[in-house]
Amino acid sequence: MSTPDIAELGDRVKAASRVIAASRDETRCEALRGAASALRDAEVAILAANQDDLDRAGRDGASATVLDRLTLTSSRLAAMAEGLETVATLHNPLGSIVEARTLANGLSVQRVRVPLGVVGIIYENRPNVTSDAAALCLRAGNAAFLRGSSGALASNKAIVTALRAGLAAAGLPQDAIALVEDTSHETAVRFMQLNQVIDCLIPRGGPSLIASMRANATVPYVLDGDGICHVYVDAGADLDMAEKIVINAKVQRPGVCNAMESLVLHEAVASSMLERLAKSMSQVSLLGDERAVALSSAVSPASDADFDREFLDLIASVKIVNSLDEAITFINDHNSGHSEAIVTADQDAAEQFLTRIDAAAVLHNASTRFVDGGELGLGAEVGISTQKLHARGPMGLEALTSVRWVIRGEGQVRL
Numbered sequence: 001m002s003t004p005d006i007a008e009l010g011d012r013v014k015a016a017s018r019v020i021a022a023s024r025d026e027t028r029c030e031a032l033r034g035a036a037s038a039l040r041d042a043e044v045a046i047l048a049a050n051q052d053d054l055d056r057a058g059r060d061g062a063s064a065t066v067l068d069r070l071t072l073t074s075s076r077l078a079a080m081a082e083g084l085e086t087v088a089t090l091h092n093p094l095g096s097i098v099e100a101r102t103l104a105n106g107l108s109v110q111r112v113r114v115p116l117g118v119v120g121i122i123y124e125n126r127p128n129v130t131s132d133a134a135a136l137c138l139r140a141g142n143a144a145f146l147r148g149s150s151g152a153l154a155s156n157k158a159i160v161t162a163l164r165a166g167l168a169a170a171g172l173p174q175d176a177i178a179l180v181e182d183t184s185h186e187t188a189v190r191f192m193q194l195n196q197v198i199d200c201l202i203p204r205g206g207p208s209l210i211a212s213m214r215a216n217a218t219v220p221y222v223l224d225g226d227g228i229c230h231v232y233v234d235a236g237a238d239l240d241m242a243e244k245i246v247i248n249a250k251v252q253r254p255g256v257c258n259a260m261e262s263l264v265l266h267e268a269v270a271s272s273m274l275e276r277l278a279k280s281m282s283q284v285s286l287l288g289d290e291r292a293v294a295l296s297s298a299v300s301p302a303s304d305a306d307f308d309r310e311f312l313d314l315i316a317s318v319k320i321v322n323s324l325d326e327a328i329t330f331i332n333d334h335n336s337g338h339s340e341a342i343v344t345a346d347q348d349a350a351e352q353f354l355t356r357i358d359a360a361a362v363l364h365n366a367s368t369r370f371v372d373g374g375e376l377g378l379g380a381e382v383g384i385s386t387q388k389l390h391a392r393g394p395m396g397l398e399a400l401t402s403v404r405w406v407i408r409g410e411g412q413v414r415l
Contacts, residue, residue: 017115021142027170030169053153057070069255081131114402116199118142118200123146123149130148133382146160157181201222202224206226222387222395223385224385228261228338234344246273249368251284251314277298282298287301324349344364350365371384
């Protein structure tokens with residue numbers, strides 16, 4: 001059977017989106033539970049497809065970070081299935097009344113949550129995104145139009161087959177979850193320009209994908225951008241706590257967007273922190289400014305560009321500052337709008353940081369690794385928005401809805 005043209009597939013997804021928008025919430029939940037069951041039943045086939053992707057990536061010289069993002073295991077697949085079931089238990093945002101009032105002329109005015117329609121997801125080597133994004137889109141009454149990378153194509157096809165089985169079992173159109181199998185650059189650009197099909201486009205990938213979006217997309221989009229995240233250790237920090245948070249933020253999973261990429265140290269604690277980290281975080285390459293290099297032999301000189309890099313690896317930049325004000329200015333100048341943390345026992349310093357830092361998420365005495373849809377109670381996320389319009393931060397069900405004005409009258413006419 002030939003692969004459908006992207007425009008033809010888009011028309012089918014659009015038609016399916018209208019059925020999904022009108023469907024009962026319980027039916028969508030049934031589809032998610034069926035998809036979870038189908039994922040578990042297809043474990044052998046999905047892991048075999050994933051191994052094909054991994055073998056090809058290995059032959060192509062993929063980095064350890066890329067391979068980690070691409071890898072599926074029995075436990076990761078189980079987590080994906082559990083994620084589908086969790087999304088089915090979340091509060092349904094559709095139909096909720098955001099605002100209601102009665103005007104002086106007697107008109108009843110409400111703003112009510114409704115689906116976006118067709119949500120396009122364009123993403124790189126993260127096959128778990130396939131199920132997470134599809135689940136959230138479906139539960140919020142949307143169709144999920146997916147365009148993954150060539151590197152994860154076999155995995156994505158196997159996963160989508162299982163997800164569509166869940167839709168079919170619930171009596172919903174299978175094209176409510178559809179995968180673009182042509183992974184060429186030309187088709188990606190066409191995908192970004194399907195104005196008559198896609199209502200909102202969400203990219204999940206690196207700088208080259210974001211640059212392509214900015215250059216080519218003609219449909220509305222929400223940017224899931226770089227994660228240049230900082231942890232600032234203030235003069236008033238508990239250093240045992242700070243060490244624990246820094247290690248977790250950098251080491252637990254360095255190849256993800258909410259990992260720490262830059263460590264900012266107040267001069268009062270810089271020497272002690274660097275001495276600690278040289279021992280406890282020795283696997284991480286530290287690239288620092290002149291003051292950091294002078295304080296520790298474990299720190300190598302950083303270039304100016306290193307303070308604006310998303311390493312996605314066991315590498316971090318180090319900046320030493322004289323004050324909280326300098327730390328805030330530095331972070332606002334170099335962050336990507338994702339997640340920023342302060343470690344301090346000084347409540348006034350913490351409140352200043354939380355108020356003045358410009359980012360989607362700010363944390364006090366906690367690791368940046370918590371900025372994740374699942375960790376924050378959203379069940380899953382379709383992405384982490386680093387822009388300010390429509391949605392910001394981890395995007396769960398509510399972020400995949402819009403609002404409609406519902407106005408009820410009794411024959412009123414405008415004078």
